[in-house]
Amino acid sequence: MLKANVETFLGCDCPADEARTVLFGAPFDSTTSFRPGTRFGPSAIRHESFGVETYSPYQDRDLEDAHVLDVGDLELCFGSAEKALGDIEAQTEEILDAGKRPFLLGGEHLVTLGAMRAVAGRYPDLHIIHLDAHADLRDDYLGANLSHACVIRRCWDIVGDGRIFQFGIRSGERAEFAWGRDHVTTQKFNLEGLGKTVEALAGKPVYFTLDLDVLDPSVFPGTGTPEAGGISFEALRTAITLICSKLNIVACDVNELAPTLDPSGVSTAVACKVVREMLLAFPDY
Amino acid sequence: MLKANVETFLGCDCPADEARTVLFGAPFDSTTSFRPGTRFGPSAIRHESFGVETYSPYQDRDLEDAHVLDVGDLELCFGSAEKALGDIEAQTEEILDAGKRPFLLGGEHLVTLGAMRAVAGRYPDLHIIHLDAHADLRDDYLGANLSHACVIRRCWDIVGDGRIFQFGIRSGERAEFAWGRDHVTTQKFNLEGLGKTVEALAGKPVYFTLDLDVLDPSVFPGTGTPEAGGISFEALRTAITLICSKLNIVACDVNELAPTLDPSGVSTAVACKVVREMLLAFPDY
Amino acid sequence: MLKANVETFLGCDCPADEARTVLFGAPFDSTTSFRPGTRFGPSAIRHESFGVETYSPYQDRDLEDAHVLDVGDLELCFGSAEKALGDIEAQTEEILDAGKRPFLLGGEHLVTLGAMRAVAGRYPDLHIIHLDAHADLRDDYLGANLSHACVIRRCWDIVGDGRIFQFGIRSGERAEFAWGRDHVTTQKFNLEGLGKTVEALAGKPVYFTLDLDVLDPSVFPGTGTPEAGGISFEALRTAITLICSKLNIVACDVNELAPTLDPSGVSTAVACKVVREMLLAFPDY
Amino acid sequence: MLKANVETFLGCDCPADEARTVLFGAPFDSTTSFRPGTRFGPSAIRHESFGVETYSPYQDRDLEDAHVLDVGDLELCFGSAEKALGDIEAQTEEILDAGKRPFLLGGEHLVTLGAMRAVAGRYPDLHIIHLDAHADLRDDYLGANLSHACVIRRCWDIVGDGRIFQFGIRSGERAEFAWGRDHVTTQKFNLEGLGKTVEALAGKPVYFTLDLDVLDPSVFPGTGTPEAGGISFEALRTAITLICSKLNIVACDVNELAPTLDPSGVSTAVACKVVREMLLAFPDY
Amino acid sequence: MLKANVETFLGCDCPADEARTVLFGAPFDSTTSFRPGTRFGPSAIRHESFGVETYSPYQDRDLEDAHVLDVGDLELCFGSAEKALGDIEAQTEEILDAGKRPFLLGGEHLVTLGAMRAVAGRYPDLHIIHLDAHADLRDDYLGANLSHACVIRRCWDIVGDGRIFQFGIRSGERAEFAWGRDHVTTQKFNLEGLGKTVEALAGKPVYFTLDLDVLDPSVFPGTGTPEAGGISFEALRTAITLICSKLNIVACDVNELAPTLDPSGVSTAVACKVVREMLLAFPDY
């Protein structure tokens, strides 16, 4: 039977009514100040996912058994962060309305704000777990307050003090770190204390935002602003399994893959494996 | 409404029952002897087609008005040319059975043989127009007779003398040129005589096979075996418009784009434009 | 004597009070819809200019004799086209105030609008010569009216009918071409008629905007949206020499080099040579 | 004296009658399902070996003292795995007939099967040590049973249960792991237990097959299917020294380097060092 | 105010009379025997430094408070090592004359010799700390004694026995290691003993030369001769902080970044961070 070509992330073509998690891409990088290219992240993850297996020997689970639907990339307006965020928020709303978990693939980290706006409206008690190399706590950047460098600060505008838990942070302005001390919980350089945070947030609604540059650039070179001194793949794999299996993740995102900066393809392969392990770790996979 | 991601060549998502031409990809390059990578050609053409416009100022026609469906890539067995050709033949049969024109995107040139087998079975009077840098007339290559270097010879096995018209040929073994003189019509180096050939074949069923390396490597660097001294884009554009608008093209293919050898992306962009112009040139577009 | 490192385009370090032309860069590509990277254009042109000679055997003139100052790149806000355009306009104003000719290096084509706003304020009779592959006449693009794809339409908002002369255009929506017929003069595909246009505009103030993708991608692959079928380097060289030597060019720009898409460096080299030839062609060089 | 150019792996031009180990390359990757390019592995290793020293500070031995001859690459038929394996088997036979140790450079992992067939015929008690990221235990892959993804299963067809010892495996189908539990010894993720295996196999004839993707992609990005979570260079170096110095290695191979996916060249450099350390570790070096 | 474009390493535009450290580049790689490209190192470090922050969360110091001036790259004669070294020596002299600390950015490692000649003339008791993958102790290389492979041997010609302390060395000829045992202190493979060396050299004038290939290629792929088995970024970061903060560093250099071999840009990013951390660690920063 002849029909239009369907392309989804590996094994994520579950019928809409059975899906529990919905993947969608936000190919946006207009506020990226240094090296753009994360706009190509979601389609690269989708396209290259066929290089990994559906089965995880770590979790002994298989995407063939999972309930995930990949609805593809949004068509976003370049040059207007506000419009793009509006479209991301609307898509997130639609997924939440359908009773499913939104799983957003960026794009630059600013896309998180679009999803967060939708999610925070439904979960007044929302908490955020944030893995990243960069604090992203600036109030504005070169005159813009909708910038990748400000995204967690904008999330704080919504959720307020004591709700944001950062790990792996190793880069930022002096002022960001100073401001952060009073408003968010920041673990510099590594993931120490993550276990305790997971215990403390048990049962609460959690938005999990993963900037892949938390990984060391040796593991994940394909990103706009690589920061030496990051965590290993094994550390990240253990952390995401813990977070996604033990917490009530109401929405999540994975972002900052820039395939154009990844000529060997290893970063895209890492991103695919991270997405697979997250999808398989959800209790309702 | 949430549904699985659909990706087609630009504007080619016509409902199946209205489609007149059906695009499909054969991501196969196992017999490529020099530099592989054409397996990535069809998906690159599909993916990058969004960088060209649907409208052609050359023909004043628009893909938005065309009746084309892109059904995606076959999943082919690597390492067995015979199995891969069987799958291509079957897909071509299905499209012909549906009363539509098959438009195959390669892959290496050998994929033509799969489509040809299906088409030749229905059109005993089939003729072939072949644009290429290479004669592809070897009887075998390193012991294999199913090889990209033998594909037109294999087509000749089916259609016989006097049915094959080659243009742009500028590379081959001494023996290929010698053999060719008795069995096919070969225009070396350029497209001279194409107009007369088109006149002569008027009304007859024609399979049109386009190896993009007929273009000069300055225009189309992204191919496994670049051969300096090829034709210009404008020469090719004029030729394909002539062939597709004036002849009874019952099936066709475009092949030998190797995106991995095209870091600037210009070759993929050329391939997209070539496909667009061919699709728009068909009288029944 | 120890002093901070100065870097300018080859030979363009004339003292400010002697300079007649002032080069500046606008490293902006936030509205680029397909493949970003032109933000790196101005610094690549500056940095790689040392690969060309100061002397032009075409014009028998030497940059060592020219009166040009390169003041470097603006620091622009990413993610807000309006803010970026404001900064470009301000810089252009400053150069005009000093009685010098602004020469802007993009960046994506939208940057032209910033410079145009400043120039048009001073020259009510301003005309525009526009060399490009793309018409850039959309009224909006994906919801944004400040987009690279709309830039000439925005210029038309300022100067009105009969003032814009386009050459080399070979891509656009059907609607753009239709709209253009009533409002601008468009030469499709090539530069025919340029000589007459130059004669007709003799003595009038002219803004010259050059999108380098007017060149064929074989000559200039390093750009976001390559369009096969463009003009040759020799055609462009002759045209820019004519335009810059015969007309009253009150400001100009050269844009759309994306060095990240130019791994061999040939596109940057072409851009450097184009800038050199333009600088040397001005009667008051 | 003028003579035809000789190129061998660094320092491996020992006269044939004195050689104890014979290097040869099998530039084959036709069954590679994801990203081809390992066909260029052997020549890259040979060509880039001049970037490493002949002396190993780890073992305090020098290739200048070793007895190794590099006879170059086979010319293999692309598109027919069976023919290619036959040629590899024949070359291995010839080396064994000459009383020397075959050392095969791939190519994709399937090439191992050609060498194994020759070796197993002479050593009925043959055991296999297999370092890899992938289990390679499928019975067939997309309809082919001669596929890189099936190579260890095909070796098992020859040697049977209890003879194959896998280490570092971190990717495969669910079914492969299940089958493997009954037929081979698999150490997942790392090299634990290698010391005991080496003790247990003391004195027995061993074929050592090394798929370089057992290394973490940070160390070895240049391979078709990178799998995050692999072993470090130091872990591999220690292991190969142990295996080659303590066991009776009757033949061995190193495969899956894809230089086209290694733009910085680090993977080729790793491969060269691995080959050097293996060659120097043999007791009869 | 219009003035010629100034470009310096991030935040290093301190007025000359206030500067305590002076950065300068030596873009030279003529004696590189394997893969050239380090000539582009200094400008890449300068240009890409805007991707890192001025603030170090490791040291809680900020380049905005530092007293550093970047005077740019020397224009060196290619093809004559002696002339190039003379120019480097002269620049170093000028900086020393001004009472400032020279901080040289290479280029290949041979550039160290130019700076060393100037420094050794002023500090008869000079010691050298040398971090590198390669011993660089050859007396000559392919007939040249001014070669990157001989640079530490040439330094030894000046300072003599017992003054040079090498760490991380994992590559060299057998003869180099043998010679080194009698003349320099070499720690193979890692940085063990660095703490004791720093204690022993307290108060003495020290030249610190850092060949970035001491890092593992996974961390720093962008160098001419990558050597697997190197140290981690964290090990290097700790070491340079110790060396620069505890010792009397009278001059230093960082070399062997080859940006052309670093398509993802991670190596340049590492180099920028290393330079930042060194600049901030000096007691008089």
Place this chain on the structure above:
Amino acid sequence: MLKANVETFLGCDCPADEARTVLFGAPFDSTTSFRPGTRFGPSAIRHESFGVETYSPYQDRDLEDAHVLDVGDLELCFGSAEKALGDIEAQTEEILDAGKRPFLLGGEHLVTLGAMRAVAGRYPDLHIIHLDAHADLRDDYLGANLSHACVIRRCWDIVGDGRIFQFGIRSGERAEFAWGRDHVTTQKFNLEGLGKTVEALAGKPVYFTLDLDVLDPSVFPGTGTPEAGGISFEALRTAITLICSKLNIVACDVNELAPTLDPSGVSTAVACKVVREMLLAFPDY
């Protein structure tokens, strides 16, 4: 029979005593001022020659009938132009002593001088045909008189006025062009007048030096200093056939391919075809 691997340019493994032309490589680029990499030219040409056919449909001749031996690359000292030139001269002498025609593959253009010194000593009446984008007539460059930018001037030192005929020149200092007018015959931009020059030099001993950057960068991007506005492949092919078939070419060279700047491989493919056509054009092929 096991023997060390032999690698030659396609089909050029003629026994030494039967060879009429001897190919050898000079992998040297130490004086290259802009972008190095031509050192990899000769081995790339040799290695990639297997992508072209032995048969030329242009000349209807086949390398299988030719008498050519490829003796491989010299091992040259980097960092000393004088030593490298000495080795090239010695190799050229040896070939001339054997009564064969030296055919040198560069490398940067300076290598010509080594061969020229040997040849000029035997042919007092030697003339030079020089195809290039650059005049190469500087007396010194950045203080060095042995530089790629001076090579034809150095040849003039040997042969004197009226013996050198340049074609295609489109770049140089003002002073070079001025000097050249009195001492050499320079055809700017194209090959006009080549036919007459060939007639005039009939029977005289001629050294033919071909800098491949005479080609337009669209045809030949892989070179250190690309200069837009060059000649087409067809123009070059015709010219080299004329020169090599009609003149008494006593030695020749082809240089300035930089494979590292040629990611698509088209430039190497062009160089291979140029070498093949030259070898087949010699009357005594």
